[in-house]
Amino acid sequence: MEKLHLHELWKQNESLLDETRKLNHNLLKEVKIDKAKRALKQLLFLPISTLIFHSILASYALYFLYMHWGLWYFMVSGGAVTYFSTWYGINAVNQIKRIITMDYDAPVVHVQKALSQLKISIVRNLRIAAWLLPFGPFVGLFFCKAIFDVDLMTIWNYTMIVSFGIVTMVLEVLSLLLLKALRSKNLNKKWLLWLLQGNGSQVNEALQFLEELKTIETEQKAAS
Secondary structure, rough: HHHHHHHHHHHHHHHHHHHHHHHHHHHHHHHHHHHHHHHHHHHOOOHHHHHHHHHHHHHHHHHHHHHOOOOOOHHHHHHHHHHHHHHHHHHHHHHHHHOOOOOOOOHHHHHHHHHHHHHHHHHHHHHHHHHHHHHHHHHHHHHHHHHHHHOOOOOOOOOHHHHHHHHEEEHHHHHHHHHHHOHHHHOHHHHHHHOOOOOOOHHHHHHHHHHHHHHHHHHHHOOO
C-alpha cells in the first residue's frame, strides 16, 4: 500500500515537472518571438521611407521626361530614374507586406524561411543599386538639371564627353562584379552582413532569436 502511494506521488511529481517544463518553454518561446517582432518592427521604417522617397522621385522623373522630350540624354536620364525608382518602390512594398503578414504562430522553421525570403528582398535593394551603376553618369545629369537647372552636356567639351563614356563602361564592369557577389548563396558572408548593418541586420537578429528557440525545442524533444 505504501509502495502504491509512493508511486502515485512520483507520477504526480513527474506530471507537475512536465507541466512546468511546458510552461517554461511557452514563456521562453513568447520572449524569443517578441524579440523577433521588435527587431522587424525597427526594420519597417526602411521600406516605408524607401517607398515614399522613390514614389516622389519616380513621379518627378516622369514629369522631367515629359518636359525634356527630344533631348536623348535627358530622356535616358529621366527614363532610368523612373525605372529604377519604380523598381525600388515595388521591392519596398514587397518588404512591407512580408513584415506585416509574418505569421509568428507558424512552426519556427516556417518563420525562419519567411525571414530568409525577407532578407533576400532587402539584399535586392543592393542588387538594384548595382544595376543602376552603369546609368550613374546619366543620373548625375538628371540631378544637375533638376536641382541646379544646369545642362552639363551643353558646357562639356569633347574630352569630357569621352570621359563620360569611359566612366559609364567602368561602372558597367563594376556592376557585373557586384551582381555576381550579391547572390543568395552569399547571404551569410561577413562583408554582406556588414553592409546590412542598420538596414537589414534586424532580420539577422530575428533569425538568431528563432535559431535559439529552435535549439531549445530540439533539446526538449530529445529530453522527452
